[in-house]
Amino acid sequence: MLTLRHLAIDTVRENVAFLNRRCTRYHVEDFLGLGRVEVRNDGRSLLAVLNVVDDPAIVGPDEIGLSDPAFGQLGLAAGSAVQLVPPTPPESFELVRAKVGGAALTDDQLAAIIRDITDQRYSKIEIAAFLIACASFMTTAEVLGLTRAMIAAGTRLDWGGPGGIAGTIADKHCIGGIPGNRTSMIVVPIVAAHGLPIPKTSSRAITSPAGTADTMEVLANVDLPVERMQALVREAGGCLVWGGHVRLSPADDILISIERPLAIDTREQLVASILSKKAAAGSTHLLIDIPVGPSAKIRSAGEAVRLRKLFEHVGDRLGLTLEVAITDGSQPVGRGIGPVLEARDVMAVLRNDPASPADLTERALLLAGRILEFDPAVRGGSGNRRARELLESGAALASMERIIGLQGPPPAVATLGSLVAEVASPADGIVSSLDCYRLARIARLAGAPTDKGAGIDLLRKVGERVRRGEPLYRIHAGTNADFTFAQAHAADNSGVVVG
Numbered sequence: 001m002l003t004l005r006h007l008a009i010d011t012v013r014e015n016v017a018f019l020n021r022r023c024t025r026y027h028v029e030d031f032l033g034l035g036r037v038e039v040r041n042d043g044r045s046l047l048a049v050l051n052v053v054d055d056p057a058i059v060g061p062d063e064i065g066l067s068d069p070a071f072g073q074l075g076l077a078a079g080s081a082v083q084l085v086p087p088t089p090p091e092s093f094e095l096v097r098a099k100v101g102g103a104a105l106t107d108d109q110l111a112a113i114i115r116d117i118t119d120q121r122y123s124k125i126e127i128a129a130f131l132i133a134c135a136s137f138m139t140t141a142e143v144l145g146l147t148r149a150m151i152a153a154g155t156r157l158d159w160g161g162p163g164g165i166a167g168t169i170a171d172k173h174c175i176g177g178i179p180g181n182r183t184s185m186i187v188v189p190i191v192a193a194h195g196l197p198i199p200k201t202s203s204r205a206i207t208s209p210a211g212t213a214d215t216m217e218v219l220a221n222v223d224l225p226v227e228r229m230q231a232l233v234r235e236a237g238g239c240l241v242w243g244g245h246v247r248l249s250p251a252d253d254i255l256i257s258i259e260r261p262l263a264i265d266t267r268e269q270l271v272a273s274i275l276s277k278k279a280a281a282g283s284t285h286l287l288i289d290i291p292v293g294p295s296a297k298i299r300s301a302g303e304a305v306r307l308r309k310l311f312e313h314v315g316d317r318l319g320l321t322l323e324v325a326i327t328d329g330s331q332p333v334g335r336g337i338g339p340v341l342e343a344r345d346v347m348a349v350l351r352n353d354p355a356s357p358a359d360l361t362e363r364a365l366l367l368a369g370r371i372l373e374f375d376p377a378v379r380g381g382s383g384n385r386r387a388r389e390l391l392e393s394g395a396a397l398a399s400m401e402r403i404i405g406l407q408g409p410p411p412a413v414a415t416l417g418s419l420v421a422e423v424a425s426p427a428d429g430i431v432s433s434l435d436c437y438r439l440a441r442i443a444r445l446a447g448a449p450t451d452k453g454a455g456i457d458l459l460r461k462v463g464e465r466v467r468r469g470e471p472l473y474r475i476h477a478g479t480n481a482d483f484t485f486a487q488a489h490a491a492d493n494s495g496v497v498v499g
Helices: 068-074 093-100 105-117 125-134 140-152 184-195 212-217 226-236 250-262 266-280 301-317 339-350 358-372 383-392 395-406 436-444 480-492
Strands: 002-006 014-018 036-041 044-053 063-066 080-086 171-173 198-202 238-242 286-293 321-329 421-425 428-433 457-458 471-477 496-498
Touching: 002 068, 014 036, 036 140, 036 436, 044 063, 044 068, 063 068, 080 428, 093 125, 093 339, 093 421, 105 125, 105 140, 105 250, 125 184, 125 266, 140 266, 140 301, 140 383, 140 421, 171 184, 171 198, 171 266, 171 358, 184 198, 184 212, 184 238, 184 339, 184 358, 184 395, 198 212, 198 226, 212 339, 226 395, 250 266, 266 286, 266 301, 266 395, 286 301, 286 358, 321 358, 339 358, 339 395, 339 457, 383 395, 395 496, 421 480, 436 471, 436 480, 471 480, 471 496
Parallel strands: 002 063, 014 044, 171 286, 198 238, 286 321
Antiparallel strands: 002 080, 014 063, 036 044, 036 080, 421 471, 428 496, 457 471
8 A cells, every 4th residue: 555645846737746767666667658647446436647757855765645636536544555557558548449430329328428529538639539530520410329328428517496586597708809898797787687598608718828727816716615605696686606616517527628729610619519518507598699700619600500409409309598799800809819908898887988899889789788688577578688688787886896795706816918019910901800719819828817907908999990000909917928929919910900
């Protein structure tokens, strides 16, 4: 037996074990070829990637060290006695091999694969094989089966029961790809102010300059346990929290961590990812926002229609009432790209500030209006008018302030990055295009979202006139290294075309 040691190393979603090269109880060489090890005790077991260390100050010869996520998942106290065994390959991987060979998988087969992925029984290479096989082809039935399997592998929230919420549970989701598109932070307080429950669980950014959770964390605590989140929704009608604690479709988070580096983003996997999370969150009525534009995820109207139909097909069979809004994704929404700047825009809209971004306001009202029409008491076509009334009267702002107060203060005060550079127009003319991908990349190089005050403040949008030498946008950063990276990237290609 080895003594369990907790190492404060954040390996994100990967379980990692650390074994001393001069281990006294096991031959390290027996595990090196496998690359992984299974840690066991008291009926608990954990599969982990194996790293070998030479420094006994990190892990002693009679110890096994576990990274932060691995230690938490195993659930044993530091100092516990554990044993190591060679990992048994998951039986379900034979099904992945069949998929690679062109087979269509049944619901039960997909469920077996997703269970093993959720239980961390797959290596990154094995997960990548599954994702690439699915990206090659998936039937509509497989998309539905994958979605159901991802729902079943995690928590499913129930809003009913004693003291619960009966009837409609509303939600919205944008498929992403458009910087500054923080409509959820305006939609949620509008819908909650109307009286329609809208528990919004959001993600943190993976490759973008900000996710909704990153931006909301500028204003309030988003790291809430399930019980507190449910109590908050019952009291305030809505919330904007990080979904990490809720364990909704946990396999999705694992799959995404492999998809992003491989640049795998098929419409089939997109639909399974989004709908598994929303169904698991207990949503009954869902609005999907699909932005379409030359540098968005979806580039054409035809592609958007095909994606809409797949969402509708799977949503119908999951029992969701689902609407799809196809919106303009030709340029960033609002002025800010990055958590602090986006939070500024959101609050300006909610406060009815005359200088607030009109495009962010109108898009949020469009989406909020569509959700309000899920309420049988709201006549068809009048949702937008009702949303505007709630915004202009101050009811939406009061709703947001209540949500912020109940979620509690953010973990740290975030301020705008003090290192500032302006990117100037190369010529007189009119801004003809803004490259969403390029601008998001520059904002991320500036430090967003890790540095919440980093990002881009857009000073010109498409159709606006500019003179040579006038600023197109400002880069904000908090460290010299990030500042230099972002400036160099902008100098190479600003992401703005003036014609």
